[in-house]
Amino acid sequence: MSDTIVTHPLVDGAVGPGCKKVDPIVVADGVTRTFGGLTAVDVAHVEIPRHAITALIGPNGAGKTTFFNLLTGFDKPNTGEWSFEGHSLARVPAFRVARKGMVRTFQLTKSLGRLSVLQNMLLGATKQPGENAFTALIKPLWSKREQAITSKAEELLARFKLLEKSEDYAASLSGGQRKLLEMARALMSDPVLIMLDEPMAGVNPALTQSLLGHIKQLKAEGMSVLFVEHDMHMVRHISDWVIVMAEGKVVAEGPPDQVMNDPAVIDAYLGAHHDSDLGDMTGVNPVIEAKERAAEHAAKKEGAI
Amino acid sequence: MDWGQILNTAAGELLSPVTAAYALAAIGIGVHFGYAGLLNFGQAGFMAIGAYGFVVPTLLFDFPVWAAFLTSIAASVLFAFLLGIPTLRLRADYLAIVTIASAEIVRYIVSTTGLTDVTGGAAGLSGFNGGFNALNPFADGIYGFGPWTYTENQLWIRVVGWSLVAIASVLVFLLMRSPWGRVVKGIREDEDAVRSLGKNVYAYKMQALVLGGVFGSLAGVIYVLPRAVQPANYGTTLTFFIWTMLLLGGAATIWGPIVGAMIFAALLTLSDGILRGLISADIVTFISGTQAGQIRFMIIGVVLMLLVIFRPQGIFGNKKELSFNV
Numbered sequence: 001m002s003d004t005i006v007t008h009p010l011v012d013g014a015v016g017p018g019c020k021k022v023d024p025i026v027v028a029d030g031v032t033r034t035f036g037g038l039t040a041v042d043v044a045h046v047e048i049p050r051h052a053i054t055a056l057i058g059p060n061g062a063g064k065t066t067f068f069n070l071l072t073g074f075d076k077p078n079t080g081e082w083s084f085e086g087h088s089l090a091r092v093p094a095f096r097v098a099r100k101g102m103v104r105t106f107q108l109t110k111s112l113g114r115l116s117v118l119q120n121m122l123l124g125a126t127k128q129p130g131e132n133a134f135t136a137l138i139k140p141l142w143s144k145r146e147q148a149i150t151s152k153a154e155e156l157l158a159r160f161k162l163l164e165k166s167e168d169y170a171a172s173l174s175g176g177q178r179k180l181l182e183m184a185r186a187l188m189s190d191p192v193l194i195m196l197d198e199p200m201a202g203v204n205p206a207l208t209q210s211l212l213g214h215i216k217q218l219k220a221e222g223m224s225v226l227f228v229e230h231d232m233h234m235v236r237h238i239s240d241w242v243i244v245m246a247e248g249k250v251v252a253e254g255p256p257d258q259v260m261n262d263p264a265v266i267d268a269y270l271g272a273h274h275d276s277d278l279g280d281m282t283g284v285n286p287v288i289e290a291k292e293r294a295a296e297h298a299a300k301k302e303g304a305i
Numbered sequence: 306m307d308w309g310q311i312l313n314t315a316a317g318e319l320l321s322p323v324t325a326a327y328a329l330a331a332i333g334i335g336v337h338f339g340y341a342g343l344l345n346f347g348q349a350g351f352m353a354i355g356a357y358g359f360v361v362p363t364l365l366f367d368f369p370v371w372a373a374f375l376t377s378i379a380a381s382v383l384f385a386f387l388l389g390i391p392t393l394r395l396r397a398d399y400l401a402i403v404t405i406a407s408a409e410i411v412r413y414i415v416s417t418t419g420l421t422d423v424t425g426g427a428a429g430l431s432g433f434n435g436g437f438n439a440l441n442p443f444a445d446g447i448y449g450f451g452p453w454t455y456t457e458n459q460l461w462i463r464v465v466g467w468s469l470v471a472i473a474s475v476l477v478f479l480l481m482r483s484p485w486g487r488v489v490k491g492i493r494e495d496e497d498a499v500r501s502l503g504k505n506v507y508a509y510k511m512q513a514l515v516l517g518g519v520f521g522s523l524a525g526v527i528y529v530l531p532r533a534v535q536p537a538n539y540g541t542t543l544t545f546f547i548w549t550m551l552l553l554g555g556a557a558t559i560w561g562p563i564v565g566a567m568i569f570a571a572l573l574t575l576s577d578g579i580l581r582g583l584i585s586a587d588i589v590t591f592i593s594g595t596q597a598g599q600i601r602f603m604i605i606g607v608v609l610m611l612l613v614i615f616r617p618q619g620i621f622g623n624k625k626e627l628s629f630n631v
Contacts, residue, residue: 098503110498112491123491124502130484133512137479
């Protein structure tokens with residue numbers, strides 16, 4: 001970028017990779033993870049802003065999902081420290097991370113197939129006395145909490161248009177519905193930060209719109225969102241902040257328009273054609289042209305005979 | 306060929322203490338496999354631990370019956386921790402390997418000659434049921450009717466055995482309808498998803514392993530009370546019998562393991578009776594009585610295969626619950 005210092009309301013100081021945020025929710029320092037000789041993640045410093053939708057983008061193999069796994073305790077780093085709302089979360093097991101209010105979803109949806117949709121939802125709720133093996137035996141000890149979370153689950157299911165499916169097995173849902181279910185289930189615990197790993201992967205365009213709406217709604221309700229995504233249209237559409245990773249490092253960050261116009265990011269990480277929709281290409285198509293030529297040729301031959 | 310006698314014996318087997326022990330052990334792996342998704346191929350090991358945990362203190366230290374029951378339970382809890390601590394953090398298959406191996410280790414340990422003073426070696430132990438029979442509240446006499454005619458001691462062991470089966474079933478029912486059961490079933494489906502929702506997956510798996518293991522050890526006690534302890538009984542065959550019963554009835558069901566055990570035990574006796582009857586009546590001449598005993602097990606193997614292929618959900622299982630492939 002040029003000499004002019006770029007600023008942004010979310011940022012304390014100048015915008016750039018690893019810049020300080022005014023109100024960070026997650027602060028990570030020196031996080032590295034190697035698999036044999038390969039350094040999958042090597043993040044020197046990064047801060048995730050609060051009350052914002054942050055997109056984590058980058059080419060395949062950039063270490064986005066690994067970084068996600070490290071932050072949420074699903075993988076252990078070689079080095080590094082990070083904190084969530086001021087509490088250190090490094091090397092804390094995944095279930096404790098979730099209890100602190102940092103709840104994630106998965107790239108390959110993990111709906112619990114042989115439980116009903118409603119049971120899936122109820123599993124997401126926290127502070128259930130019935131989850132203790134001893135209190136579980138006596139229903140009056142947990143039935144009140146069960147009622148409370150059931151009505152909450154039904155509310156959320158209605159919002160995600162899954163209420164009429166609540167008694168069906170989750171395995172009978174379509175791929176997109178499972179994505180919705182997973183998001184709704186994560187909301188059962190009233191998370192502070194919700195981390196979505198490729199929420200749009202394999203979802204049809206109509207459902208994408210409703211998912212986008214739901215994600216925006218999360219922010220409106222005061223949650224912070226961090227998501228990994230490949231779909232640039234979506235990133236541009238809903239994110240307040242974009243962090244770009246490549247080869248394990250944070251190479252750029254900034255508001256979406258600015259990051260996407262960063263020539264280094266465009267060329268190296270999005271590819272030169274990032275702006276053209278492959279389906280809308282109107283230019284010369286060598287394959288179709290060759291076929292047409294061949295057909296013309298054949299027609300001429302036939303005519304000659 | 307005495308059909309009445311054959312059917313009588315098979316019907317008697319429905320309520321025998323061995324069947325009750327099978328049912329208890331099957332309820333145990335039902336908790337492991339059917340609900341929590343833990344592959345325990347060492348239920349015979351838990352039964353052996355339970356049996357020896359009961360018998361050894363009774364004979365060596367004159368433990369009263371209740372204390373011997375407690376040592377038996379405590380031994381199986383310890384055994385479950387021993388198996389679970391290293392393996393439950395790993396993928397499901399590791400538990401399967403470790404359980405199958407450790408069940409064999411248990412069997413070899415109790416049959417070593419070096420421990421003959423304690424475990425009786427390969428000959429096993431007997432003469433420990435005096436204390437249990439002394440607690441019998443039933444007066445001397447003959448009870449029941451038809452194939453279910455018992456002396457007071459036979460009745461007593463059946464009452465205790467089937468009461469334990471009933472208690473275990475109620476316990477499993479209460480747990481599985483609760484949020485605890487929901488977490489455990491969630492772990493069966495995908496433990497990472499459950500972990501991401503803030504549940505301590507490791508602790509739940511351990512609780513399930515201990516619970517099913519305790520049922521296994523109680524099964525071991527019921528199994529040996531009417532007879533002697535024989536290390537040879539606790540081979541892998543016993544484990545796979547119990548698996549067959551569980552799958553026959555339906556893995557994640559309350560009635561499945563009980564009815565599965567009853568049908569299995571009755572069929573085993575029935576097929577044995579019929580084969581032997583046919584041989585003694587000279588209808589079947591190409592096999593001997595000893596071979597007949599082996600052939601039943603081949604038939605059971607085939608039945609297990611047919612079951613898994615054509616009715617994987619068992620008798621009581623929900624077809625839907627198994628037909629989805631996630």
